[in-house]
Amino acid sequence: SPRYAALCPAAEGEQRARSELRERFLRTLAAAAHKAARFTMYERVQVQARFGASDVDVLNFHVADLQTPIGVQRDALLRAQDVISFSFDL
């Protein structure tokens, strides 16, 4: 708000940068929804699943059709802490 900016002028640029970065990240998650994703986990485990959503703090990912060595899990939560990276094609 203008009032906040007046009280704390140095933070305005930082706040704008933060909101732009976050908006682009949320658009990335929206683009990933329902797409086939490849997850790289710690211990070099690779799993495939259909990307669902992330919670607001990016602590968990909801995925569907998670392919595990013992079968396909229709719905699953992956802890973000266990994930190194994930990728998908647009």
Add this chain to the structure above:
Amino acid sequence: MREWREKEALEWSRYAFNLVRVTVCGDVQYEGWVFTVDPVSASVVLVNFPKKGQTCVQVVMGHAVETVEILKEADENITMQLTNMFSPAATETLSN
């Protein structure tokens, strides 16, 4: 590892649209154009164009990032391409 997560948004912004190499877990590296860095989780979104008309998006989790090194500065062309990629205007074509 802690250093990357503790950066401020303006510092992360300076990486946007540059070609970078992200190192995780000592020896695993990812390269790509930075679309954004999530200010909440410090995760880096990298975009690659392996073939014409093909776009691959890689999200590297902030907690795993060790170093991020800039390989090539952004140019106008890639900045335009990345900003238009996920914009609402680009997704409107789905309703046709």
